[in-house]
Amino acid sequence: MTDIRYLAPRTLDEAVGAFAASQGAARILAGGTDLLVQMRNGAVRPGTIIDIKKITELTSIEEAADGGFRIGAAVSGAALAEHPRFGRVWPGVLEAVNLIGSTQVQGRASPGGNLCNASPAGDSVPALVAAGAVVTVQGPKGRRQVAVEAVPAGPGRTNLGPGEIVVSFTLPPRPEGSGDAYLRMTPRTEMDIAVVGVGVSLTLRDGVVAAARVGLGAVAPTVLLVADAARALIGSRLDEAAVHAAAAACRAACNPIDDKRGTIAYRTRVAGVLLQRAVAIAAERAGRV
Amino acid sequence: MNAIDNKWIGRRTIRPDGADKVTGRAGYAADNSMPGMIWGKVLRSPHPHAMIRGINTARAEALPGVKAVVTAKDIVDFPLDKSVMLGIQDMRWMCRNVMAREKALFHGHPVAAVAATTEEIAAEACKLIEVEYEVLPHVIEIEDAIMADAPILHDFLRHEGKPSNIAATMVNKLGDVDAGFAEADIIIERSFKTRPVHQGYIEPHACTVSCTADGKATIWSSSQGQFMVRAMTSLLTGIPQSNIRAIPAEIGGGFGAKTIIYLEPLAVLLSKKSGRPVKMVMSREEVFRGTGPTSGSMSTVKIGAKKDGTIVAAQGTFYLQAGGLPGSPLRGPVGCSFAPYDIPNVLSVGYDVVSNRSKVAAYRAPGAPLGAYATECVMDELAEALKIDPLELRLKNTARPGTKAAYGVVFGSITFEDTVKAIRNHPHYSAPLDRAPAKGVVRGRGVASGFWFNAAGESSAQVNITEDGNVTVTTGHPDVGGSRASIANVTAELLGIEHKRISVLIGDTASIGFSNLTGGSRVTFASAMVVTQSTEKVIGQLKERAARIWKIDPEAVVWSDGAARPAGANAGQFPPLTLKDLAAKANEMGGPIGAGIQLTTVGADPGFATHVVGVEVDVELGIVRVLRYTAAQDVGRALHPDYVEGQIQGGVVQGIGWALAEEYLFDKQGRLDNASFLDYRMPVCSDVPMIEPVVLEIPNPKHPQGVRGAGEAPIVPPLAAISNAVHDALGKRFYSLPMSPPKVLAALDG
Structure with missing residues (x-):
């Protein structure tokens, strides 16, 4: 009954222009795996839909000379999985992106959409936070770069300004001895939503943690960067005391709710367990012997 | 006909409906459409308990595109003081279930229906219907509903002379339990709780109805009985059965829940008023809020035995949720719980408890899994206390041909002990069990049996x-x-x-x-x-x-x-x-x-099943996974083995979901909080192992091919079998379902 304008601009400038001009009545369409569901259940009624999949910068994956990656915000999980190098460099990020939805949904769902949907339980976000991904955003006032963890503002809300569109994610070059991992707890093995999600990225030098980042999902209004957990790991040889301290830091960072998907006590406890398990996987990938 | 050299019976022939189903051509109820067809939608109560003081449909009727509106006054009223039965359904409750009459009894209870030229207009029109509610205090759980100061749903219900939410009592009695328990060397008594679970069929309820000017109605719908659709629609609309033609669509799952109707009488009345064919399709959310599930329960089971394992007395008390209107499947736990065993003294009592949730519908062996859960867990504790193998305890007390069951029959050619022996002799039961295969992981094994009347x-x-x-x-x-x-x-x-x-x-x-x-x-x-x-x-x-x-x-x-x-x-x-x-x-x-x-x-002898299950518990996350499952059942004769095995596997999977994951969750306002497949966690394929059916074929002498019903007995044992296996793994018993991760972890910590 309501008319909806559908736009599929070829350039980012056109997309930003239309988005800004809509004054909040438009929604960005990447894969649509959240947007279309929200439209169907009546949660959102956009006047305009701006499809960003025709814009090359948003759908391409580039590996820079220094080994860093730039991933377009609308790249699908399936396209990322098919990239010959990405999954070898960032297996944890890829695992996390590939956990979004079923095989069919993977053909559409994108990390940019997952971030902008701003669910605290979005799977790709903790892994991208752990990876130290930087988001390129373009709006009416031009381009800016922002840490991935700074984008979500709360469930369903972001810190993006009016007319701003997430363009891409930049992942830093990977030093030797690096590995990442993402684990989530779901009661079911498939077709479920994270009760807790933990992303860990490590760089080891001679068995000592030279760099670490930890992202924690579904335990607070937004995905968290847990700096205390990283600090507990850095400088250690991942001995039991260091990993326990990092797990304790994750538990301390939790500020979850009791809901149909999990209790406060359960989420808090499990955050620590998954941290330990994700650290073990990341360390193995980093080449720890 | 029972010969081993059968040419076709027992062969895995290609199912006649298979090609259509795998190519998407099969005609399910929602696939039907007709020229001139319009769409019906249901307005549902936003309150779990409220008097309906008035309904004004004028604004909805004035909306362009709206062709008809119906409310309870259009549906045949069955007064509360006189029971009119159709099969096991009381039409007093059915007429109030398809459309709230005096009061809304649950969040999602239909209060009006609209037909309009598009689905969107029909939905818009629902919002324009003004319902004057007088909101009443609500009650959801059994333990609250049976309290003396509970909000009473129905003034006409009396229990022990007082207004009550207990709508009915059922008693099965054999011998004298007091005398029996006095003889016992050991008595074990435990209490259990289960949550309501939905049948979870993939196909939501749907129908298309065309009423012609001469008063004839044709109904295309998905159900477990086109004759039930015809009879129930006739009773609720006043159209004689001879003027109703009910055409069965392919059914996308029913599991008992499609043995009653929700939409058909509304669509008939909308079609009659509008003169147009009317199509109605429920959303998944409507299915969860407004249909099924089966009852949640509170049970206490007490079993007394001699030192040698001979059971001398058994007593069961089963409180079942009925939903907003009476009619929980009391016969399931009351009649089935002790039926596998030859017990001289039995007292089995069931209470039908109404509360502000959707009216329960049949679900595979209705009520029997609830009772078997309690009984078979107590049997496990009894075996442990007596240091007897749990299968040997069952064999020692097995019902045989000639045994009198507490539900009244003297058994004919039953074969319970064959199912127990089949599991005892199966390699799964004797396979070595690696109890701690990795850090933080433990394993265990459990057994349970079950009975269904057929x-x-x-x-x-x-x-x-x-x-x-x-x-x-x-x-x-x-x-x-x-x-x-x-x-x-x-x-x-x-x-x-x-x-x-x-x-x-x-x-x-x-x-x-x-x-x-x-x-x-x-x-x-x-x-x-x-x-x-x-x-x-x-x-x-x-x-x-x-x-x-x-x-x-x-x-x-x-x-x-x-x-x-x-x-x-x-x-x-x-x-x-x-x-x-x-x-x-x-x-x-x-x-x-x-x-x-x-x-x-006639001649449907009952069905028995015995199961063994292996589980693994991740003790850090509280996750229970089923690793191996073997289910023995006598089916008389497997006319087509694929579909007998499919029934056994399907029943077991539903039992796994019941034991580990599925539950209705309500918020403080009395609204179902998980009305979607995302948050109502039925198992998916990757959650369950390949379930091995052990199909025993001991022909039923009362049937030309020897057939014995197969579809229901397999959902009866899994709840207890899995509970017993979790106990074997953890050394800790759970007395309520589901054994979901937060619950398991809390129990391990506590």
Whole structure:
């Protein structure tokens, strides 16, 4: 009954222009795996839909000379999985992106959409936070770069300004001895939503943690960067005391709710367990012997 | 017919409906559409408990595109003081369930329905209906509903002389339990809780209805019984059954829940008012809020035994949630819980408890899993306390032919002990168990048994020989579990022809005689019986035709390998006359060939099952995973093994979901908080192992092919089997379901 304008601009400038001009009545369409569901259940009624999949910068994956990656915000999980190098460099990020939805949904769902949907339980976000991904955003006032963890503002809300569109994610070059991992707890093995999600990225030098980042999902209004957990790991040889301290830091960072998907006590406890398990996987990938 | 050298019975033939289903051509209820069709939508109560003081539909009716609005006043009223039964359904409750009458009894209870030219307009019109509610305090859980100061749902319900939410009591009694317990060396008494679980069929309820100006209604809908649809719609709309034609669509799962109706009478009334065909399709959210599930329960089971394991007395008390209107499946736990065992003194009591949630509907062996959960967990504790193997304890007390069950029957040819022995002798039961395969991981094994009554009843069939010498078989039963494939096998066996030459069809209410519901594990039993009798009549006709052609006595003709043949040398020397030969001569030799039978079948002996399960518990996350599952059951004769195995596997999977994951969650406002498949966590394929059915075929002597109902017994043991396995793994017993991760972890910590 309501008319909806559908736009599929070829350039980012056109997309930003239309988005800004809509004054909040438009929604960005990447894969649509959240947007279309929200439209169907009546949660959102956009006047305009701006499809960003025709814009090359948003759908391409580039590996820079220094080994860093730039991933377009609308790249699908399936396209990322098919990239010959990405999954070898960032297996944890890829695992996390590939956990979004079923095989069919993977053909559409994108990390940019997952971030902008701003669910605290979005799977790709903790892994991208752990990876130290930087988001390129373009709006009416031009381009800016922002840490991935700074984008979500709360469930369903972001810190993006009016007319701003997430363009891409930049992942830093990977030093030797690096590995990442993402684990989530779901009661079911498939077709479920994270009760807790933990992303860990490590760089080891001679068995000592030279760099670490930890992202924690579904335990607070937004995905968290847990700096205390990283600090507990850095400088250690991942001995039991260091990993326990990092797990304790994750538990301390939790500020979850009791809901149909999990209790406060359960989420808090499990955050620590998954941290330990994700650290073990990341360390193995980093080449720890 | 029971011979091992059967050519078709027992073969894994391709199911007749298979190609359509895998290519997306099968016609489910929501696939139907008609010229001029409009859309119906239901307005549902936003309150779990409220008096309806008035409904103003004027604004909705004025919305352009709206063609009809109906409310409870359009539906036939069945006054509260007089019970009118249709099968096991009381129409007093059914008329109030399809549309709230005096009060809204649950969040999601229909209060009005609208038909409009588009779904969007119908939805918009629902919002324009003004309902004046007087909101009342609500009550959701059994323990709250039976408190003295609980909000009372129905003034007319009395328990022990006082207004109460206990709507009914059922008692099964045998011997004297007090005297029995006095003799016992050991008594174990435990209390259990289960949560309501939904049947979880993939296909939401849907129908299309066309009422014509001369008062005739045609209904296309998905159900477990087109005759039930016709009868119930007739009672609720006042249209005589002869003016209603109910056409069964393919069914996308029912599991008992489609043995009642929700939308059909509303669509009939909307179609009648608007003069247009009306289509209605529930959303998944509506399915969760407004239909099913089966009851949650509170049970206490007490079993007393001698030191040697002989059980001397058993007592069960079962409180079941009925939903907003009476009618929980008390017979399940009350009758089934102790039925596998020969116990001289039994007292089994059930209470039907109403509260502000959707009215329960049948779910696979209705109520029996709740009772078996309590009983079979207590049996496990008894075996542990007596240091007896749990299967040996069951064998020691097994019911046998001649045992009198507390629910009143003296058992005939039952085979419970065969199922126990099948598990005891299975490699799974004796396989080495690695109890701690990794850090933080433990494993365990558990067993449990179960019983279901099974059912027979009314069925009709028509077998016709086509003019080209092939066969059509029509029955009156929606096919929920492969019954068409089984019937094709039976008919092919009897006629001695390729099964592909037989088309098995499901007739509508105008094209086949009355047939009772697909449910109770009765359809393969009953329809094979009427199809057998019909086919035998047809074979009689064929032999008569051959006798006339050969000019010999019909008794000198035999039917074998798809042809009439002289019975022996004395009968004469004639080349065989095949089905095709006889069909070609049908007209000249006496007319069309075909026969039908309408029968109230009897002889459905009960079903028993014994299961063993291996589980693994991640003690850091509280996750229980089922690693291996073996389910033994006597099915009499597996007419088509794929669909017997499918029934066993399906029942077990539903039991796994019940034990570990599924539950209705309500918020403080009395609204269901997880009305979606995302948050109502049924298991998915990757959550369950391949379930191994051990199909015992001990023919039921009361059935021409030896069939025993198979579909329901397999959901009865899993709740307890898994609980017992979790105890074996953790050394800790759980007394409530589901054993979900937060609950398991909290128990391990606590």
